[in-house]
Amino acid sequence: MAMTTSEKTASSQTMNNVEAVRATLYEALKNDDRVVILGEDVGARGNVFLITKDFIDEFGPTRVIDTPIAEASIVGIAVGMAMEGLRPIAEIQFADFIYPSFNQIVGEAAKTRYRSNGEYTCPLVIRTPYGGGVRGALSHSVSIEALFYHVPGLKIVAPAFPADVKGLLNAAIDDPDPVLFLEHKKTYRLIKGDVPNGHYTIPIGKANVLKEGSQLSVVSYGLYVHWALEAAQSLEAEGVSVEVIDLRSIRPMDRSAILQSVEKTRKLLVIHEDNKFGGIGAEISAMVAEEALFSLDAPIRRLCAPDVPAMGYAETLEHEFMSSPAKMAATMRDLARF
Amino acid sequence: MPTTVTMPQLGETVTEGTVAQWLKRPGDNVEKYEPFVEVSTDKVNAEVPAPVSGVLRELLVKEGETVATGTAIAVIEEVGSKAEANRMASDEPVPGMSQEPAAPAPAAATATPRTNGKPDAAALRGASPAVRRLAREHDVDVRALRGTGSGGRITAQDVLAAAGRATATAPATPAGTSTYAQPTPGTTIPLNQARRIIAQRMVESKQTAPHAWSMVEVDVTNLWKWREREKGRFERETGYKLTLLPFFIRAVVQSLQSFPLVNARFTNEGIAVLKEINVGIAIGLPSNLVVPVIRDADRLTIKALGVAAGELVDKARKNKLGVDDLAGGTFTVNNNGANGSILSAPIINGGQAGIITMEAVVKRPVVVDGDAIAIRHMMNSCLSLDHRVLDGYTASGFLADLKRRLEAMGPEGAL
Numbered sequence: 001m002a003m004t005t006s007e008k009t010a011s012s013q014t015m016n017n018v019e020a021v022r023a024t025l026y027e028a029l030k031n032d033d034r035v036v037i038l039g040e041d042v043g044a045r046g047n048v049f050l051i052t053k054d055f056i057d058e059f060g061p062t063r064v065i066d067t068p069i070a071e072a073s074i075v076g077i078a079v080g081m082a083m084e085g086l087r088p089i090a091e092i093q094f095a096d097f098i099y100p101s102f103n104q105i106v107g108e109a110a111k112t113r114y115r116s117n118g119e120y121t122c123p124l125v126i127r128t129p130y131g132g133g134v135r136g137a138l139s140h141s142v143s144i145e146a147l148f149y150h151v152p153g154l155k156i157v158a159p160a161f162p163a164d165v166k167g168l169l170n171a172a173i174d175d176p177d178p179v180l181f182l183e184h185k186k187t188y189r190l191i192k193g194d195v196p197n198g199h200y201t202i203p204i205g206k207a208n209v210l211k212e213g214s215q216l217s218v219v220s221y222g223l224y225v226h227w228a229l230e231a232a233q234s235l236e237a238e239g240v241s242v243e244v245i246d247l248r249s250i251r252p253m254d255r256s257a258i259l260q261s262v263e264k265t266r267k268l269l270v271i272h273e274d275n276k277f278g279g280i281g282a283e284i285s286a287m288v289a290e291e292a293l294f295s296l297d298a299p300i301r302r303l304c305a306p307d308v309p310a311m312g313y314a315e316t317l318e319h320e321f322m323s324s325p326a327k328m329a330a331t332m333r334d335l336a337r338f
Numbered sequence: 339m340p341t342t343v344t345m346p347q348l349g350e351t352v353t354e355g356t357v358a359q360w361l362k363r364p365g366d367n368v369e370k371y372e373p374f375v376e377v378s379t380d381k382v383n384a385e386v387p388a389p390v391s392g393v394l395r396e397l398l399v400k401e402g403e404t405v406a407t408g409t410a411i412a413v414i415e416e417v418g419s420k421a422e423a424n425r426m427a428s429d430e431p432v433p434g435m436s437q438e439p440a441a442p443a444p445a446a447a448t449a450t451p452r453t454n455g456k457p458d459a460a461a462l463r464g465a466s467p468a469v470r471r472l473a474r475e476h477d478v479d480v481r482a483l484r485g486t487g488s489g490g491r492i493t494a495q496d497v498l499a500a501a502g503r504a505t506a507t508a509p510a511t512p513a514g515t516s517t518y519a520q521p522t523p524g525t526t527i528p529l530n531q532a533r534r535i536i537a538q539r540m541v542e543s544k545q546t547a548p549h550a551w552s553m554v555e556v557d558v559t560n561l562w563k564w565r566e567r568e569k570g571r572f573e574r575e576t577g578y579k580l581t582l583l584p585f586f587i588r589a590v591v592q593s594l595q596s597f598p599l600v601n602a603r604f605t606n607e608g609i610a611v612l613k614e615i616n617v618g619i620a621i622g623l624p625s626n627l628v629v630p631v632i633r634d635a636d637r638l639t640i641k642a643l644g645v646a647a648g649e650l651v652d653k654a655r656k657n658k659l660g661v662d663d664l665a666g667g668t669f670t671v672n673n674n675g676a677n678g679s680i681l682s683a684p685i686i687n688g689g690q691a692g693i694i695t696m697e698a699v700v701k702r703p704v705v706v707d708g709d710a711i712a713i714r715h716m717m718n719s720c721l722s723l724d725h726r727v728l729d730g731y732t733a734s735g736f737l738a739d740l741k742r743r744l745e746a747m748g749p750e751g752a753l
Contacts, residue, residue, distance in 0.1 A: 120753065205574050256577055266468045266494050297468035297494040338489050 004317045020162035020195050021127070022051045024169045025089065027035040027199065029059050032087060032224075035173065038065040038305035039074055048093060049129070049188060062190035075104035075126060082124040083112060087173060095130035095182070096139045102147075109178040121176040124167070130158075130273030131183040131273055133221055133322050136185070137313035143274035143305075148180055149251045150156055151281070156250040160225040162193040164248055165203030174201060184222040184240050191226060198324040209261065213243035215336045216267035216298075219258055219284060221247040224271050224323060231329035240336045249279055258284060259292050266297035267335055271328060276304035298338040303331050339416045341390050347407040348379050348661050355379045355530050356404040357411060361474065362394045366416060371749065376529045382661050392416040404531075422522075468494040476501030518625040532626045543686050547604070547724040551683050554737045556744045558699055559715040561585055564748030572641070572753065578648030582717075583673050584640045586696050587617055587647070588742040590671060591636045597736040601668050602691045604726045618667030618687060619647055619673075621654045628654050629665040629687055641753035675699065675717065683723050691727040694740075695720045719744075 015023065028035045037052060043066035046053030056064040067074050071092055078088040092098045098105075105126065112122035132141035149156055157172060157179060159165045165183070172179035184246050210225065211232055220228045225246045234244035247254065262268050268288055270281035281302040288300060303323060305311075311321045358378040363462045368374045372383035374394065379438045383631035396413040403638045465473070465480055469492055473480045478500045485492035510585070516525035518533065567578055590681065594601040594615055597725055615636040618629040630650040632638070638646060653659050670687040675698035684693045697718040706712045 077616070203570070203574050252575065257692045294467045294471040304409075336491075 003228040009030065014034065014195045016189050016190055016192045017159060017162050017165050017183065018049055019335055020165040021169065021183060022053075026050065026091070028087075028170070028173050029055065031199070032173075034085065036063045036065060036086055037089045037090065038067055038078060038092065040067055040069055040093045042066060048090070049185075059290065064307070071099075071101040074102055075109065075124075077099035078124055078126070079108050080105055082109075082122045082178075083120045083234065087123055087125075088324070089125045089127060089173065094136075095144045096142045097130060097297065098126075101126075104248065105148065105154065105178070105180070105314060108149050110151050112153075112308040112323060113177060117189075122178050123173075123176050124178045124179055125172045125175075126178070127181045127183065129183045129188070132184055132311045132318065133186040133223065135313065135315070135318060136311070138194055138229040140185075141311040143272070145182060145250050145258050146274050146279045149280060153177065154178040155252065156182065157204055158184070158221045159248055159313045160184070160187060160246055161191065162164045162223055164208070164246075166195050167200055168204065168248065170199060171184075171201040171204050179204065186223050186292045187226070196252070202248070203321045204259050205249045205252035205254055206212075206259040206306040208248055208255065209244045210246050211242070211244040213241040213265065213325060215241045215265055216269060216332060217258070217261040218242045218269045218271060218328075218332065219245045219247060219261075220271040221280075222273065223225055223229040224273055224328075227323065227325045228271055228328055230325040231332060234325070235330055235332055235336075238333070240333060242332050242336070245275055247280075251285070253287075253289070255287060258288065262288055262292050263295045266295055266321055267338070268296070269301045269303060269331060269335055271303045271323065273305055273322065275307050276302055277307050279304055286305060300333060301331060301335050310325050310334075317323045321337075340395060341392070341414045342410045342414050343386075343389060343414060345377065345407045345409045348377065348382065348605055350385050352379045352407065352661075354404055354406050357385055357399045357584055358403050358531070358631065359401055359617075360397055361385070364394055364396060366393060366394050366395055373427045379661070382571050382659060382664060383657065384661065387391045389412060390414055390416045391552060397507050399701075405541045422617060423634050448599055459734075464491055469497055472497040472501070522734045535625055539684055539688070547686050548726060549686060549722050550567055550681075550725045550728075550730065550733070551720065551722050552730070552733055552737055553681070553718055554718045554741045556719055556741050557704065557714050558582070558717045558744060559746035560742060562699065562748070564751060567749070568753055572644060576641075576645050576648065578645060580646075581673070582696065582699065583619070583647050583671070584643035585633060585747060586673075586744070587632070587643050587671055588638075589740055590694060590746065591671070592743055593736055593740040594669060595636060596739050597732060599728055599732050600692055600723075600736050603668075604691070604724055609727055614666070614668060616668045617651060617669040618665045620670060620672040620687070620691075620693075621651055622683075628659060628664065629667060629670060630659050630663040631665065633666060644753070652655065670694070671696070674720075680718055682720055684720065686724055691722070692705055692721055692723040692733070694722075718752060719728050 012057050027039065041048060042052045043061060043064050045054040052064060065177050074090050078090040081088040092101065109122045109124055145158065147154055148154055155175065155177065157168045159168045169181060172181050210229055212230065218228050218232065228281055230244050235242055243265055245257060245261055271285050272280055274280065281304055285300045285302065305321050311318055346460060348355060355377045357375060359376040361376060362368055362374040368388040369390065371387040374388045375386050377384055377386050385554060391416045394412060394647065396414045399411045404527050405411065469480060472494055475498065480492055483492050483496050483500055487493040491513050516522035518527055521527060541589045555727060561582065563587065565582060569580040599610050601615055602609050614634060616631045616633045617635040618631045620627065620629050632646045635643065654736045667688060667690065669690055670693040672684050672693060672695045674682050674695040680697045680700065682695050684695055686693050697720065699715050699717045701713055702716045703711050704714045717723055721733060721737055
């Protein structure tokens with residue numbers, strides 16, 4: 001099967017995020033008989049974003065399994081597979097549809113190791129596209145990370161770059177415990193980058209300092225990492241020096257990377273697409289307040305979505321809900337000047 | 339109403355304390371619970387909170403002076419309210435303050451800020467935690483600064499800039515300054531509190547406890563493999579590096595349970611065999627040696643021991659160990675091999691019955707089953723014991739037990 005790639009070099013290939021997911025899943029199916037993929041339309045249809053296109057022809061319907069529209073069953077069956085020695089990669093077609101499987105994820109997968117006193121683990125990956133900015137309206141735009149990050153026993157990963165997608169997806173598949181793997185759908189074909197050839201992993205729980213800076217620290221993940229980076233680079237011209245940290249993993253969280261940065265810059269801005277109340281930024285803020293209060297030279301700022309039930313379909317509403325490089329730059333400028 | 343503050347008793351067995359640093363000067367306002375003096379005892383520095391709000395009137399003990407607990411060290415003039423304290427501070431200059439006119443005190447919340455040509459008095463009220471900390475660390479008077487932040491706020495940068503100016507104009511340090519961390523040949527380094535106590539303890543231990551010494555060599559090949567396999571995950575999950583130390587402590591604790599006499603101390607009434615197993619770990623710092631304690635080490639898994647040790651090392655490096663971290667040790671482990679040593683004769687710590695070292699792990703050809711020669715990871719472990727408590731019989735039994743436990747660890751297992 002030919003991988004779709006736009007450019008080839010000896011040690012790496014340029015891919016977008018969709019291609020990185022596809023290439024990693026393909027290698028996993030090829031290299032490990034225990035790996036199975038299951039979800040809605042992952043077989044004959046080849047996934048709605050064509051991530052698993054033609055996989056069923058090569059690996060057959062017992063390893064690439066089309067399921068009914070029943071998310072609780074998708075995850076529940078995958079939990080059983082994982083406990084009995086397979087390496088299932090379950091797909092929830094859109095993160096907006098994950099709610100029926102909440103009990104299977106939180107009540108079963110996350111607690112398997114604890115409940116069985118380590119006799120069973122649940123090496124399960126749940127992949128799902130999330131996030132807005134694509135006119136997805138109420139049921140194709142949500143961010144779900146805050147609903148799950150409260151749960152011990154669950155790992156949550158949200159990479160932003162193709163090379164991180166591959167390294168973290170491999171790490172998630174290798175991980176003996178359940179991992180929720182979040183793919184921002186707007187970055188799917190928007191973000192391209194070099195992806196090293198061959199199998200490699202990036203440790204879950206390690207952030208990445210994308211840009212060093214001295215006046216404030218910005219922590220983000222997913223699509224907004226790219227916008228934050230763009231905003232920070234535009235501020236260089238004004239002499240505002242911003243450090244940008246890509247969290248990559250939401251849980252476990254790389255506390256030391258955040259603290260180290262805040263101790264240097266003394267100011268913190270957390271940016272995420274999810275709404276503010278009880279979001280990831282709340283945890284980061286509390287952690288920094290607990291651990292590094294006497295390094296702070298300004299109140300911690302959070303730039304997040306408004307507390308409204310959903311992202312509207314109307315372009316104006318979506319625009320209002322989403323942040324932008326310009327909105328981010330304004331907040332960064334403000335905080336740097338404080 | 340004047341309140342006399344006395345040297346506090348920082349720890350059950352502490353009888354005296356040294357004023358390491360006055361954090362406030364006469365005339366300064368102090369809030370109840372605000373640290374106003376740093377006291378050092380037994381290797382620990384502690385900030386002492388003010389018992390009342392008021393104005394610091396008098397310092398009765400100089401920095402560096404050691405006095406018995408209960409001795410009066412300062413007088414705070416208590417006042418009813420914060421506003422009153424501020425008024426007193428600005429209206430009645432106290433002898434001994436700087437020659438500069440007193441800066442206006444922070445205005446009460448409802449008062450209009452005074453702007454009589456001096457920097458905005460409200461600055462202090464809005465000072466961020468970082469500004470407060472840096473101002474204290476660099477001894478900068480925030481009220482004398484002109485803020486460059488929004489609305490004239492004093493920023494951390496402003497404090498650092500002021501501190502930089504002060505450093506630039508400060509007289510050069512006298513020639514011949516020599517410290518323990520940076521010794522200059524031909525000088526005498528004055529003894530600080532920590533060094534004085536280390537010296538005293540070492541002499542005391544050597545003079546009271548007749549030291550005997552023994553060593554075993556341990557094949558840690560399987561243990562090494564186990565740790566290699568777990569270290570990546572351990573660091574991911576806990577943020578600390580996984581060394582051999584927690585494995586070693588776990589084995590030591592189990593051997594202590596099998597040989598209770600090693601977890602004991604000599605007293606004139608008899609050999610006190612101890613119920614608790616609190617393991618001290620010796621941590622060398624550039625200018626100091628500290629032995630913080632993992633309490634109830636027998637109740638901890640290897641993983642928990644690794645985290646506990648990691649936290650203590652972290653605290654030690656940041657000079658944040660408290661009295662509680664250092665008290666109560668019943669046996670000491672010294673990870674001496676980290677720098678490559680393969681043999682050492684440690685001095686017993688704090689009246690305990692023994693101290694054991696982990697020396698460097700080295701690959702050596704050794705004779706294994708069936709007279710074959712194999713390359714194995716070998717580690718020496720050295721025990722100094724108080725011969726008043728232990729005889730060679732018990733000590734070598736303890737060492738043999740420890741060796742057996744360590745060699746049985748790995749390559750499989752759960753932390």
